[in-house]
Amino acid sequence: MGGFLLRKVGAALVVLLVASMLVFLGVRAIPGDPAIALGAESRDPAVLAAIRHKYMLDRPLPVQYVHWVWMALHGDLGTDQRDLSVAHTIVTRLPISLELAILSMLLAVVIGIPAGVIAATRRGKPSDYVVTTTALVGLSVPHFWIGLLFIVWFAVDLHWLPASSYVTVHHPIANLEHMLMPCIVLSVGLAAVLMRQMRSSMMTSLGADYVRTARAKGLSERSVIWRHALRNSLITVTTVIGLQLGGLISGVVIIETIFGIAGFGALTVEAVNQRDYTLIQGVVLVAAAGYVVVNLAVDIVYSLLNPRIRAAGARS
Amino acid sequence: MSVVDATALTSPRARRRVLLRKRFLRRPMAVVGLVIVVVFVVVAALAPWVAPYSASATDFNAILAHSSSKHLLGTDELGRDELSRLIWGGRASMQAGFLATLLAMIVAVPIGMVAGYYRGWVDTAIARITDVLLAFPFLILAVGLAAILGPSLTNATLALGIASMPGLIRIARGEVLALREEDFVPAAVANGANDFTIIFRHILPNMTSTLLVQATLTIPGAIIGEAALSFLGLGVQPPTPSWGVMLQDAQSYLSQDSRLAVFPGLAIVIVSLAFNVLGDGLRDIFDPRTTR
Amino acid sequence: MAEPLLEVSDLSVRFDTDDGPVHAVDKLSFTLNRGEVLGIVGESGCGKSVTCMSLVRLLPETAVISGNAVFDGVDLLALPPKRLRAIRGRDISFVFQEPMTSLNPVFRIGHQIGEVLTRHLGLSRSDARTRTIELLDLVRIPSPAQRIDEYPHQLSGGMRQRVMIAMALACNPRVLIADEPTTALDVTIQAGVLDLMRDVRERLGTSIVLITHNLGVVADIADRVVVMYAGRKAEEAPVGDLYAAPQHPYTIGLLGAIPRPYHGDGERPRLREIPGRVPSLRELPQMCAFADRCPRADELSRSQVPELRFVRPDHLVACFHPGPE
Numbered sequence: 001m002g003g004f005l006l007r008k009v010g011a012a013l014v015v016l017l018v019a020s021m022l023v024f025l026g027v028r029a030i031p032g033d034p035a036i037a038l039g040a041e042s043r044d045p046a047v048l049a050a051i052r053h054k055y056m057l058d059r060p061l062p063v064q065y066v067h068w069v070w071m072a073l074h075g076d077l078g079t080d081q082r083d084l085s086v087a088h089t090i091v092t093r094l095p096i097s098l099e100l101a102i103l104s105m106l107l108a109v110v111i112g113i114p115a116g117v118i119a120a121t122r123r124g125k126p127s128d129y130v131v132t133t134t135a136l137v138g139l140s141v142p143h144f145w146i147g148l149l150f151i152v153w154f155a156v157d158l159h160w161l162p163a164s165s166y167v168t169v170h171h172p173i174a175n176l177e178h179m180l181m182p183c184i185v186l187s188v189g190l191a192a193v194l195m196r197q198m199r200s201s202m203m204t205s206l207g208a209d210y211v212r213t214a215r216a217k218g219l220s221e222r223s224v225i226w227r228h229a230l231r232n233s234l235i236t237v238t239t240v241i242g243l244q245l246g247g248l249i250s251g252v253v254i255i256e257t258i259f260g261i262a263g264f265g266a267l268t269v270e271a272v273n274q275r276d277y278t279l280i281q282g283v284v285l286v287a288a289a290g291y292v293v294v295n296l297a298v299d300i301v302y303s304l305l306n307p308r309i310r311a312a313g314a315r316s
Numbered sequence: 317m318s319v320v321d322a323t324a325l326t327s328p329r330a331r332r333r334v335l336l337r338k339r340f341l342r343r344p345m346a347v348v349g350l351v352i353v354v355v356f357v358v359v360a361a362l363a364p365w366v367a368p369y370s371a372s373a374t375d376f377n378a379i380l381a382h383s384s385s386k387h388l389l390g391t392d393e394l395g396r397d398e399l400s401r402l403i404w405g406g407r408a409s410m411q412a413g414f415l416a417t418l419l420a421m422i423v424a425v426p427i428g429m430v431a432g433y434y435r436g437w438v439d440t441a442i443a444r445i446t447d448v449l450l451a452f453p454f455l456i457l458a459v460g461l462a463a464i465l466g467p468s469l470t471n472a473t474l475a476l477g478i479a480s481m482p483g484l485i486r487i488a489r490g491e492v493l494a495l496r497e498e499d500f501v502p503a504a505v506a507n508g509a510n511d512f513t514i515i516f517r518h519i520l521p522n523m524t525s526t527l528l529v530q531a532t533l534t535i536p537g538a539i540i541g542e543a544a545l546s547f548l549g550l551g552v553q554p555p556t557p558s559w560g561v562m563l564q565d566a567q568s569y570l571s572q573d574s575r576l577a578v579f580p581g582l583a584i585v586i587v588s589l590a591f592n593v594l595g596d597g598l599r600d601i602f603d604p605r606t607t608r
Numbered sequence: 609m610a611e612p613l614l615e616v617s618d619l620s621v622r623f624d625t626d627d628g629p630v631h632a633v634d635k636l637s638f639t640l641n642r643g644e645v646l647g648i649v650g651e652s653g654c655g656k657s658v659t660c661m662s663l664v665r666l667l668p669e670t671a672v673i674s675g676n677a678v679f680d681g682v683d684l685l686a687l688p689p690k691r692l693r694a695i696r697g698r699d700i701s702f703v704f705q706e707p708m709t710s711l712n713p714v715f716r717i718g719h720q721i722g723e724v725l726t727r728h729l730g731l732s733r734s735d736a737r738t739r740t741i742e743l744l745d746l747v748r749i750p751s752p753a754q755r756i757d758e759y760p761h762q763l764s765g766g767m768r769q770r771v772m773i774a775m776a777l778a779c780n781p782r783v784l785i786a787d788e789p790t791t792a793l794d795v796t797i798q799a800g801v802l803d804l805m806r807d808v809r810e811r812l813g814t815s816i817v818l819i820t821h822n823l824g825v826v827a828d829i830a831d832r833v834v835v836m837y838a839g840r841k842a843e844e845a846p847v848g849d850l851y852a853a854p855q856h857p858y859t860i861g862l863l864g865a866i867p868r869p870y871h872g873d874g875e876r877p878r879l880r881e882i883p884g885r886v887p888s889l890r891e892l893p894q895m896c897a898f899a900d901r902c903p904r905a906d907e908l909s910r911s912q913v914p915e916l917r918f919v920r921p922d923h924l925v926a927c928f929h930p931g932p933e
Contacts, residue, residue, distance in 0.1 A: 218697035
């Protein structure tokens with residue numbers, strides 16, 4: 001297992017490096033003087049000179065890059081148009097998005113995985129059709145549209161739930177009230193993917209020889225399905241979850257915008273609309289880095305679940 | 317001695333096509349999906365002739381009107397015909413979906429095939445590149461591209477295409493990994509074929525069914541993606557319609573008239589469902605393990 | 609003579625598939641006595657595996673089973689699922705052909721063996737562990753105390769098969785059904801596994817049903833042999849009689865198809881093959897199933913199904929023209 005993880009960490013570092021280079025070059029690729037872009041479009045020569053000095057714009061690119069990375073590692077991602085620390089803004093708004101993402105993921109898993117298992121075990125029967133159709137529709141629906149409709153139905157028409165904004169976790173009930181619709185909406189796509197994946201994976205597992213052995217041992221059907229078959233299917237599904245994380249990030253951006261949640265995702269859109277390049281740079285870097293780290297965590301979970309990697313001492 | 321009936325001799329390829337067609341027709345859902353896709357594509361392609369009005373023809377006497385004989389689906393907040401906007405919008409959205417997928421296939425498939433064929437350090441390098449691509453979800457990519465080049469349909473399509481590449485690279489790689497073990501590969505080598513020929517003339521034709529299925533299943537994601545990007549202002553710029561732009565417009569009038577939000581969304585759902593059902597059906601008929 | 613342990617009468621298995629019915633087993637009857645090793649031989653598709661799996665209903669839902677299978681006074685085919693599950697793994701257990709895939713890759717082998725003990729005998733975790741180590745020792749796995757915590761992928765094919773046998777013997781079953789247990793193994797490993805099975809029969813008195821297409825394996829270890837063809841029983845005899853004086857043309861053909869080394873004396877024997885192919889199982893032919901490939905076939909064989917008849921006190925043949933070559 002050690003070797004596997006070491007390789008994964010190494011790969012993650014490489015990816016981080018390349019991603020950061022791309023972000024760095026991206027900002028430098030903006031047509032026009034980077035000093036103007038990085039400096040809130042001010043034309044004041046003194047200000048521009050200060051910016052050139054701060055970001056070392058007169059030095060060769062590699063030097064600039066190293067300096068930038070150095071600053072980033074020290075938590076300094078520059079200041080945005082309003083002279084606020086980018087890093088600070090991100091840090092304040094990130095937990096909100098994390099809460100949204102984690103809750104949505106949990107919801108998707110809790111719904112998607114059992115549904116997939118049930119569909120696989122009752123193949124061809126009505127419950128199977130219900131699950132597969134639901135999953136198909138869930139895949140085909142743009143979540144932001146659902147979000148809009150939910151707002152109209154539940155908030156505006158029925159006044160059941162608040163339409164927008166966010167309440168901190170210090171008020172847990174209000175917090176969940178505000179999070180309920182966004183989480184449901186965001187989890188739809190992921191749940192649909194999990195349902196389909198789980199169903200397909202379980203059908204394979206249930207047809208495997210070791211399931212026949214389990215039955216021949218006289219184990220109960222419940223034990224056969226939920227322990228022997230499921231355990232194997234979870235392994236493949238873990239890799240799928242890893243691949244869906246990117247979609248989750250994209251989803252967070254859109255859902256926060258619709259529901260008026262001032263999280264990291266909404267920050268991204270604001271940054272683009274305001275052409276605040278320092279902010280954009282910081283946001284994209286953090287998003288990419290966050291993805292790489294979370295993906296690594298998923299890889300770790302995978303290595304724990306898969307005994308071929310966990311106990312790699314083979315004597316065969 | 318029996319006489320051989322020449323008309324009964326069909327090539328294996330023709331027989332297979334007949335078999336596939338029969339299997340497809342046994343799946344009503346897939347057929348419906350195909351019909352819907354074709355209808356949408358044709359209507360979108362023939363927009364200039366099919367749409368009753370132009371996308372920007374305003375009529376300030378009929379703002380937010382309900383459906384009437386003049387405007388089958390009513391009008392929007394500027395008096396523009398909703399049905400026409402839907403048709404023109406569909407044109408932009410589906411175009412983005414198709415082009416993004418096409419771009420992704422053209423770039424990703426060869427890359428994936430090379431990774432699967434040569435393996436070794438080439439495979440590892442491509443795996444890293446794929447990881448880097450994955451680290452930028454389509455929205456973040458679109459944000460980046462919009463920042464550098466300004467928001468536009470082209471940039472949105474580009475972002476969507478790039479975001480679709482990792483999945484396709486992996487699939488192409490997986491296919492090649494399996495196919496390179498087939499007997500026709502050493503046979504081709506023995507006949508003096510070089511790597512390029514083996515990959516593209518021998519292995520690729522065996523992958524077409526998988527690639528077709530994947531393309532069909534990638535398009536709806538791209539269409540939804542374009543809608544999302546345009547909704548956020550990162551794609552098609554108003555007043556040019558796309559389904560995403562229409563949803564953005566509808567957002568401001570949600571409390572007054574939610575009708576405007578329903579139609580574009582419904583259009584997206586129908587088209588996506590159709591593509592997904594079609595893709596699932598295709599995957600089924602190409603799978604040698606299915607019995608019908 | 610003691611009462612037979614397992615008495616199967618008129619067992620028929622039909623699979624209702626999308627393309628029509630497949631008659632895998634047609635009115636098969638056989639018995640298994642205590643402490644004996646019964647070999648069931650026949651080529652692939654003759655229904656030998658289906659027969660045994662139908663006894664404990666390990667077949668897919670499309671299988672329609674009829675007939676009786678009386679085990680210890682109870683008809684297995686009429687039991688409700690819960691009672692059947694109590695018998696599976698405890699009184700009747702299985703060893704399958706593919707050791708590579710028959711063990712669950714995500715659980716340690718100790719756990720997989722322990723499961724049977726916990727489920728059927730209600731043993732505690734520690735008792736189960738002790739017994740598992742004993743079992744691993746019984747099947748001659750070296751260093752059982754270490755191996756018990758390993759995963760299947762860490763063991764070789766032969767060792768995995770031994771683990772399967774240990775799992776099958778855990779509750780001291782009355783009947784052990786081994787479906788091609790050595791087919792997927794190297795010849796040298798085969799001998800070891802067969803040795804083990806012989807040992808098991810001697811030490812524990814377990815009755816064994818050995819399903820195989822390998823006549824050498826049968827000669828090695830079986831007491832009695834049933835030869836199956838196209839879902840029906842063709843011949844049944846004690847092993848010595850079968851090899852010395854086979855009566856059914858199919859059995860004769862099978863034995864003639866075994867390659868034998870040529871010692872340079874007399875005419876070099878030709879390897880005989882049986883012409884033709886196994887008939888489709890989609891219909892139940894109202895004639896001798898072997899007729900199309902049989903050198904002795906005539907009007908009678910092509911118009912009626914031959915009944916099983918005693919050629920000697922314990923030697924049955926289903927043939928209109930039985931007898932040596």
